Amino acid sequence: MTHLPEDQPQPTIEAGRTENLNVSSFTPLITPRALKQKYPLTKEAEKTVLAGRKAAQDILHGRDDRLLVVVGPCSIHDYAGALEYAQKLAALREEVGGRLEIQMRVYVDKPRTTVGWRGYLMDPDMTGANDINKGLELTRKLMLEVSELGLPVATELLDPFAPQYLFDAVAWACLGARTTESQTHRVMSSAVSAPMGFKNGTGGGIKLAVDAIVAAANPHAFFTVDDDGQACIVHTRGNPDGHVILRGGRNGPNYAPQFVKEAADLMSAAGLTPAIMVDCSHANSGSDHTRQNLVWRDVLHQRSAGGRAIRGLMLESNLQGGKQSIPADLSSLKAGVSVTDACVSWEETEGLLREAYRALGEAEVAVR
Numbered sequence: 001m002t003h004l005p006e007d008q009p010q011p012t013i014e015a016g017r018t019e020n021l022n023v024s025s026f027t028p029l030i031t032p033r034a035l036k037q038k039y040p041l042t043k044e045a046e047k048t049v050l051a052g053r054k055a056a057q058d059i060l061h062g063r064d065d066r067l068l069v070v071v072g073p074c075s076i077h078d079y080a081g082a083l084e085y086a087q088k089l090a091a092l093r094e095e096v097g098g099r100l101e102i103q104m105r106v107y108v109d110k111p112r113t114t115v116g117w118r119g120y121l122m123d124p125d126m127t128g129a130n131d132i133n134k135g136l137e138l139t140r141k142l143m144l145e146v147s148e149l150g151l152p153v154a155t156e157l158l159d160p161f162a163p164q165y166l167f168d169a170v171a172w173a174c175l176g177a178r179t180t181e182s183q184t185h186r187v188m189s190s191a192v193s194a195p196m197g198f199k200n201g202t203g204g205g206i207k208l209a210v211d212a213i214v215a216a217a218n219p220h221a222f223f224t225v226d227d228d229g230q231a232c233i234v235h236t237r238g239n240p241d242g243h244v245i246l247r248g249g250r251n252g253p254n255y256a257p258q259f260v261k262e263a264a265d266l267m268s269a270a271g272l273t274p275a276i277m278v279d280c281s282h283a284n285s286g287s288d289h290t291r292q293n294l295v296w297r298d299v300l301h302q303r304s305a306g307g308r309a310i311r312g313l314m315l316e317s318n319l320q321g322g323k324q325s326i327p328a329d330l331s332s333l334k335a336g337v338s339v340t341d342a343c344v345s346w347e348e349t350e351g352l353l354r355e356a357y358r359a360l361g362e363a364e365v366a367v368r
């Protein structure tokens with residue numbers, strides 16, 4: 001140890017003050033078991049989850065020719081609005097189910113570039129109170145209600161403990177562009193029972209998404225909590241149902257055929273069956289919701305022209321088009337409008353889904 005000369009100020013070392021210096025409080029959290037006892041997975045919800053996972057797995061592995069479509073709000077912020085959206089989507093899912101496997105984005109944990117509202121799970125009141133216990137209850141209740149409509153739930157895996165509370169109700173999950181390269185998230189993905197998409201990075205790198213699929217397909221061990229909240233080591237088997245999601249990057253969109261081919265080639269080189277979903281939003285639309293339809297149509301055209309590696313599409317959609325900032329006075333929030341990224345309206349969503357159904361039908365006739 002080096003000693004400072006006695007005439008210089010000495011560092012103060014307070015007993016017990018080497019940790020939690022930047023922590024203002026700890027608040028107890030409900031255990032996964034208590035939450036699941038309060039809102040158990042019903043038989044109807046379980047049926048939807050299992051059927052949704054199987055449909056996605058069959059599509060990704062080429063056993064089902066339909067297209068996997070993950071569609072819904074950029075983020076959930078209003079329970080009643082989310083349920084109204086789910087009811088409309090559940091009816092449409094029935095109508096177009098012969099060619100499209102529709103699953104709803106129930107995204108509640110939002111990754112931010114710097115700071116911002118972090119989603120319904122973290123701050124359900126949108127006040128900064130961060131009542132995560134309430135967020136967990138409402139999210140689980142919503143996921144169950146959506147599933148009970150026969151509509152599978154799709155979500156992003158972000159908080160490392162959230163899956164223990166929610167993922168028995170999830171049919172499909174993904175890692176976002178900001179976490180696909182994170183080891184913590186890759187090893188967590190290796191435990192997930194649902195098929196998973198891995199987005200390319202915000203910089204546009206596709207290889208890192210393929211690396212994530214390979215990492216997640218392998219067994220790992222990591223720290224977590226069990227259903228009783230007991231800290232534990234979980235040993236995983238690996239998730240065999242990973243696919244790439246192209247969402248564009250810093251240099252622009254990446255849904256054009258050369259990027260789809262790059263992703264397919266990288267997957268093949270890694271010994272994986274090429275399976276790609278294209279996200280019509282984010283950097284593929286330049287975050288302009290009026291451009292999502294261009295991406296949608298272009299990708300459908302590629303698929304109809306024989307692009308079999310394309311197995312899915314993602315659309316950010318809400319009851320109303322566009323987006324709004326979260327106002328200080330929450331009573332002035334506009335109903336059904338996104339508070340994160342801009343979404344296409346329900347009317348446009350319906351049109352695009354029916355158009356896809358027709359286009360895939362025409363492509364089937366053309367190959368006969």
Ligand SMILES: O=C[C@H](O)[C@H](O)COP(=O)(O)O
Nearest residue numbers: 110111112113114116340341
């Ligand atoms: O999908 C939503 C956003 O693109 C993502 O959460 C990042 O948002 P931000 O750049 O506004 O923080």
Ligand SMILES: C=C(OP(=O)(O)O)C(=O)O
Nearest residue numbers: 074176177178199247282
């Ligand atoms: C945050 C999202 O996307 P990305 O990770 O591609 O930015 C999202 O899909 O909500």
